Amino acid sequence: MTRAIETLVWAGVFVLITIVLVFAGIRVGTDGPLIVTGTPSERDAFEWRYVTYPWLAYLHIVPGILYLVGAPLQLWRRFRERHFTFHRRFGRVVLSLGLVSGVFALAFGVPFAYGGAWQSLATAVFGSWFLVSLMLAYRAIRGRRVRMHRRWMMRAFAVGLGVGMIRVWVGILAGSQLLPLEQSFAPAFWVGLSMHVLAGEAWLWWRPNADGLPRNAKADQPSK
Numbered sequence: 001m002t003r004a005i006e007t008l009v010w011a012g013v014f015v016l017i018t019i020v021l022v023f024a025g026i027r028v029g030t031d032g033p034l035i036v037t038g039t040p041s042e043r044d045a046f047e048w049r050y051v052t053y054p055w056l057a058y059l060h061i062v063p064g065i066l067y068l069v070g071a072p073l074q075l076w077r078r079f080r081e082r083h084f085t086f087h088r089r090f091g092r093v094v095l096s097l098g099l100v101s102g103v104f105a106l107a108f109g110v111p112f113a114y115g116g117a118w119q120s121l122a123t124a125v126f127g128s129w130f131l132v133s134l135m136l137a138y139r140a141i142r143g144r145r146v147r148m149h150r151r152w153m154m155r156a157f158a159v160g161l162g163v164g165m166i167r168v169w170v171g172i173l174a175g176s177q178l179l180p181l182e183q184s185f186a187p188a189f190w191v192g193l194s195m196h197v198l199a200g201e202a203w204l205w206w207r208p209n210a211d212g213l214p215r216n217a218k219a220d221q222p223s224k
């Protein structure tokens, strides 16, 4: 049963990462030619913000994609245990990519939200939670608090993966014509990201000891 649930969760992770990759591909395909040729986009087009502020947008998207693709390797327990030196080195890279993407999620997403003020607020709340989780994960591992490190890394990853869930909700809300595309963004951000924060907490509650430490090791105790 445990194995079946884990397999299902990993399948979900794969699907959500694929969704994010597809949307990133669409972005590059749409914005790339305009940015490279210096062609301005129409003011009310979706891509206007991406084409007008490419540095802000792509310093969010490119490190975010690399973070999202790299993080599962870091969280995969068997790989981590077999390649611990790689885990430590690659971890610094993945964490830095996550931080850069998170900072630019705020710099781009708060002032230039397609869906208006409620989307900006969701970006500020969940983007800050993403950054705080990464920073606390780093602080924990510097203090050799392995269990705490894993918990904060899981929380950050849950939010990062939530980016795929936002697109699912935009698809549901706008695709079923419940809301126009622009108005579907804010609820999709709130519902999609809240779901992922809660799912992350549920996972940590269900698998509190999946970090390879002895079952009775305390979360705030430095590992030996």
Ligand code: HEM
Pocket (backbone or CB within 6 Å): 020, 023, 024, 027, 060, 061, 063, 064, 065, 066, 067, 068, 098, 101, 102, 105, 108, 109, 110, 112, 113, 114, 115, 122, 123, 124, 126, 127, 130, 159, 160, 161, 163, 185
């Ligand atoms: C860490 C992994 C992340 C990846 C791979 C990622 C990827 C992307 C991509 C591909 C887009 C373009 C979306 C599109 O064209 O449909 C985008 C936009 C955006 N992202 Fe992220 N993102 C990540 C994390 C975050 C986080 C943590 C937040 C904050 C909650 C965030 C907030 C935003 C916002 C506000 C936009 C602009 C949406 C709009 O067009 O109005 N992202 N991201």
